[in-house]
Amino acid sequence: MKTCKIIKNNQRLILLLVYTVLSAVWAYIFIIKTDTLYNKSVFGKPLFYIDWITTLCFIVLVHIGVYSRHYFIVGISTLFLFLFLSEISYFIYYGEVISTGVLDSIIDTTSNEVFSMSKQVLIIIGPAFIATTLILFIFRKIIAAKFKSIIPFFFYIIIYIIALFIVTVITTDSSLNNDIKRGYYKGSANLLRFTHPVVVGNLSYLLASFASTNIYSSTNEIEKFNEAILLPPNKPDNDLVVLIMGEASLVTRYSTYGYHKQTTPLMTNIFSQNGACIIQNSHSAAAFTRDSLPLTLSFNIPESDDNLFNNKSIIEMAKFNHYKTYWLASPLQGIKDSFETKYGFIARKSDVVTFGEDRHDIHLSELLEKTLQQDNSPKKFIFVHLRGSHQPYENYDEIDKQALPDAEKYDLTIHHTDRTVKALYDVINKYSDNYTLIYTSDHGEIVNVGHGVNNTNVDQFLIPFMFISTNDRYNCQFIESFRNPTGYLSGLMNKYILSNLLGYNVDQTILNKEKNNDRVFMPDGSVMPFLKFYNND
Incomplete structure (x- = not known):
């Protein structure tokens, strides 16, 4: 015992x-x-x-x-x-x-x-x-x-x-x-x-x-504009503004940006035309969709969500200036039925919210064509949210595998995105001769790992940014004017770019202050200067 x-x-x-x-x-x-x-x-x-x-x-x-x-x-x-x-x-x-x-x-x-x-x-x-x-x-x-x-x-x-x-x-x-x-x-x-x-x-x-x-459940329209927006707005130059938002898309896997496999030949052709730009050195403002989209589509800032609730979003601003607004997305990018998420709060302010029926992004062009066929509104702002390259990297089909027979799955999803953007571009060209199109991504990806899981890997922030407009006013110099002194175009600039495209002037003092403060919202909730993060990687 x-x-x-x-x-x-x-x-x-x-x-x-x-x-x-x-x-x-x-x-x-x-x-x-x-x-x-x-x-x-x-x-x-x-x-x-x-x-x-x-x-x-x-x-x-x-x-x-x-x-x-x-x-x-x-x-x-x-x-x-x-x-x-x-x-x-x-x-x-x-x-x-x-x-x-x-x-x-x-x-x-x-x-x-x-x-x-x-x-x-x-x-x-x-x-x-x-x-x-x-x-x-x-x-x-x-x-x-x-x-x-x-x-x-x-x-x-x-x-x-x-x-x-x-x-x-x-x-x-x-x-x-x-x-x-x-x-x-x-x-x-x-x-x-x-x-x-x-x-x-x-x-x-x-x-x-x-x-x-x-x-995030409120449907009430926000009355106040952000202090950076100068009122009243101008008569819009663009009949159609389309923002295609990729998902988990790492720029270094794009042949457009020098990747050794031909993952994006179609986008290279589209955005090498007159009036188009392939923007180098672009990064997202966050590594999660739930944070990145509000930083693009509202005047939210990494330090606070106050502006999300106090200022009109880009979608509400578009409606104010007589654009009909659409939120089109892959079914796998669906928002909860209650829309009670940070970017769902923005999405539900759109006039129309529609999700595709097929899980492959290539079919979103059919949804876009249906939208443009049925709606004769003179001004439209359309947000298209792709499934893109989100894990488990299954957004590709036989055509992609035949084009890149020895490629890994992630590269196949990039190739599928290339075809998707081309299909969407063809529909836009078919129905409009006065448009501006932006393709970028909500964030990058640490390939075969994910995103938003690591505070040290910069790949989850490195994204493509491509632009084309039929309006001479919105050229490559227009986009380059939003580049910050560190040499990068930040996702925080998207809201200001879109504001201009939708007919709004931006207070240059406030814009310069934001350009000079290039920071990112980190996966752990902290805020860090992007260059410091990039150099520490």
Whole structure:
């Protein structure tokens, strides 16, 4: 009996030591990967020790819960263990901790996107499930050590309460207070993630993200124009303005931009004509669609969503200046039925929102032709959202495989996009002789990895930008005038380019200020100067 007690005590001591080391390692990883200390010493900051304590308490409480006599507690503890191991699996696979962008995408993602990302999800949760099963077997069959719950539970709850109090104090006198009044709770919940970096912090953020989607449900027209827009607008020069937005399209995979395989011969021909431009050195403003589209189609800025709710979007501005507005998209780019997403908030302001019936983008030209055939409105602004090269890289057909028989799947999707843009261009030419067309992408792609999952790889921001207009006023010099001093054309300039195309003048002082402030919205929710990010890659 005494020997068994000694064995249990030794197991308890060894486990506590293992848990302590694991907690310290995870706290260190979380802090350096979220850059919360802005490159200052990790060990000299109280936050590291707070995260260490809460992580240790979490692990010990899960251990205690697994041995509970109550099945509910055992089930919850097992779920928490699985979620923690999934976070570790995610870090091992991507080299990053789960960011707020990834958590937001979980809430905003449609069922089609969930299915398309199933392979990546299985890569993360598969090992976590196996590890969870193995650990539970070891706990039940080999380890007999138990801990008392009072001490870890006390410390965990006390720190959580203190964190909530600090959040409350901070939000009283800051922009977060306006967010909360508007029904947007994610900013506050994100602060809790910094003190509880394991499972509970992320679950708190997911709950806040879910509760915040109602702020995107309003259908009321916004009356106020952004301060950069000079009123009244001019009579528009363009009868038809079309923005084709690609998806996850990495510019270095385009033969138009020098890639060794002929992935985009058709676009090369289209945008090499008179009145057309192939723009070099372009980057997106964000690595997620949910963030990038609002930064293009509204006066949203990386630092704040206030302008999304306070200023007219590009679509509303088009309607104000007598354009009929269309949102056409691949069925796999569908928006939730409630439209309660950030870019769904913009999309629903369109006069017509329509999704194609075939999953391949090439058929969107049929939808566009149907639209132009049936509508005799003199002015139209059409946004076309492609499936493009989104994982799992299946947006291609036999024609693409025959054209590039030895190409990898990602390159086939780029070739399919090339054919799609050509088909859309042919329809536009057929029905209009006074148009302007832009092709770009919402963000780039880390090929065979994804996007929005890594704070160090610039590929997820490098995108194509191509332009053609029948109006001499809108030439290559017009586009180049929006290039910033660093030499890049930022996705943040899209809103100003579109404003001009739709008949609006822009305050040059405000425009220059934005051009001189080239920054990107990072996957972890931070904002960074693009050149600093690019040079650190």
